[in-house]
Amino acid sequence: MSSAEGYENTLKNFRNAVEKGTNMLELDVRRTRDGEVVVFHDASLLRTAGSDLKIEDVDYASLPRLSLTVPIDTIPGEKFVDDTWSEEDRRIPLLREVFQEFTNIPINIDIKENDIRLIKQVSALINEFERAELTVWGSFNNEVCKECYRVNPDVRLFFSVKRVVILLICAITGLLPFVPIKETHYEIFLPMALKKRRLMQVQQLPLSEKFLFWACETFLVWKPLISHLKKRGIHVYFWVCNDENEFAQCNELGATGCMTDRPTLLREFLNKSTE
Template sequence: MLLYTLIGGYMLTSMILFKYPTLLHKKKKVKFLCQHISHRGGAGESYENTMCAFKRAVGIGTQMLELDCHLTRDGEVVVSHDQNLLRSTGIDKNIAELDYKDLPLLKQCLPIDFDPDVEYVGSAKEEDRRFALLREVFEAFPNIPINIDIKINNDRLISKVSDLIKEFNREEYTVWGNFSDEVTQKCYKMNPNVNLLFSMQRVAMLILLMYTGLLPFVPLKETHLEIFLPSIYLRRKGEPSPTFLPLEKLVVRTINVLLVRPCLFNHLRARGIHVYFWVLNKDEEFERAFNLGATGVMTDYPTRLKLFLKKRTIE
């Protein structure tokens, strides 16, 4: 009888705190709230991760820029998704092998990772296809929140990004991390004042805590959860091979059932944690994300998302 009473008390307490987490935890006070996030500056409407893309997205009205960082041989923090330059420039070299001044220009026709049947074909102007420095981005957009993906496990890169964040007084307007828990933990240790992403390991922990009822009792240092809709993963990967199709579908369905839960997102938002979905490029995807309780959506098409949000507000 005592055991049943204890279990019942635990379940009731967990349910109450899950719905009202601020009874136990102080709500995080993130300085920005962003519905509209431009992935790589809007890779479907300009050359990804360039100053041209960032300026265009900000001009459209994006509320956050998402970008990726690597370190050149001469120690410059360069904005690029890929470490190897083959996809983006046609040159089979790593960024770490070259000085910044020797980086090639982006190809005039650039594939879009999350819209695999489309290439961005833009201006032939060299300036539009130049790799940007993180310093340039911070200088140009002092008041725009920026989401930084630290692409490789490199202590020097993390240190230099942290130094730039502090130099430009951007700790409260930047969020950083990586899928890798090791990289994300290094970011937190380097500068705990910067907003932090959940790593994949911590997302798995989040799921475990939720289904055991422990989540409401556990403090969370992260401020931003970035996840994908399962259909987006399959779209990016293209058509899976018949050999792996059943397993891949199983994994995607499992993620969909366990993680994509409005009750979880409501709990996190009540704790001041933002929930972003990436990378969504169609109106029906935008609609689903916001209906599920997303704080914001990351897209390759800033104009498309802006029009959707405008229409949604009017309706």
Template sequence: MLPSLYYLVPVLGGYAATSYYLLKNPHILHRRKRLPFYCRHISHRGGAGERIENTIAAFDNAVANHTDLLEMDLHLTKDGHVVVSHDGSLLRQTGHDVNICDVNYEDLPQYKETLEVTFLPGHMSSGNDRQIPQLEEVFQRYPEMPINIEIKTDCDELIKKVSDLVNKYQRTERTIWASTSNPVMKKCRKENPDMPFMFTPRRGIILLLLYYTGLLPFVPIPESVVEIYMPSIINRTYFPHNQLMRNRFLVRLQDKIMMRKGLFRHLQARGIQVYLWVLNQESDFQRAFKCGATGVMTDYPSQLHRFLQQYEGEQRARGPEPQEPAEEEEQQHRY
């Protein structure tokens, strides 16, 4: 046993030292991704706390508050229109118990006059615009705005039509594939492999395993964006339906495992942006950026805009802190 340790200890020590060095210097093994956008301010469903979610009015409000990225969800109507809506069933949003896939576009009901904010229960949003928009209308209205589109159903026709619209409006590099389903994401990538895409939850678990085993610096990553929830918002502003996810011990454990500044810095050094969702309180904005997140996804675009003005102003007043080369480049790109 003892002789084998003479070999094992140096090997493990060498592995750990090499892994740590490459974690800090990923450019040695990996070419850095270069997205044409860098997002600090992301508007969830267009800013569902200030206007009716996923409406043109919400997107207009987000853009007016200097958002860097619009996040939205897509479904397909019975007559083949790609529409922007979070739910496939319209009961919560409109009060009508129908599915989008069973209704022609012209027959879609309007949103309710007020909607509860999903990630801040008890708070309501309202607005005059209650129309469910088409994705094409969004692309026409915001030709240069980066957009994160989540495919909500496993529907080949939906994926194909979304890809066709992205190509039609020449926004391949500014539109992110998003899905919580691995099979759906594979179909999206096959349909349009040139679009950047996010980690699915399953891929996110693999990412954490690679990080904690020291393998991450050696492994290529095809994704361009990490979008994860910040566990500390659970039981405060986010109440998952799964009771297990609301267990306080598991929440604290997730927070310890996921909110790793070293991981976020490594990803950013490889050109992979990290967005934390859905944060609706200033203290959560503060913590997200302190943890090293690239950007914050919020239901309150004006609140996040005000925070960033103050936060970035304070950073400039303190003077530049020592940064990794990748971080310096991103700051130059932003300003």
């Protein structure tokens, strides 16, 4: 995250976030044509680097630097630009480099491709740097999550979308206390934050979306569910939270933490909360 304070998924931005007091880095990984595991969010280079090519179709050495002006994916209409960042600062890094530099920082990895080669390579890097206990991985895609767990069950795992739905059904029906859970992290969008961003794009929500947001606001952040998960040692994170009202709701819901594009603002909020 931290996309409002630096170029996303770059080493310099990760350093800045840690200096601001960030306790966990969140990043995305993909595989280049020549088999390197890189830290990058989109499938295409278009939004962040201005090149209409896919990461998987380019060798690592040929990847362009990020553009000086980058639209922020999670904040509609906002862009990050800072001409003091050098080309090296805007380089797309390897996951290996992130592990080498941030040896003691927990890292949350979103596996962006349903590719067993990528999963095995990430697993090998986690083992090489002996950071299974400091790493959380997974995907929205349930098949990817199943492969992650099969390849390396020692690494912390977040819920896929399918597993979240199953979790909610079990919670609503009262079966959850009797259901085994292999995942260690419940990471979902904060409905309030997503709804606010959606309303920045449309004047009025369609009826179907109103119902969907009502369901999310009712069940995804249901306090008895969150309490139950925490009692079972499962961490609860919400994304993407970028203002004090959203931080406050995360705190009120009992979240373990939240993912943000504005780590400085979050640190200020946390400091005020402990005064």
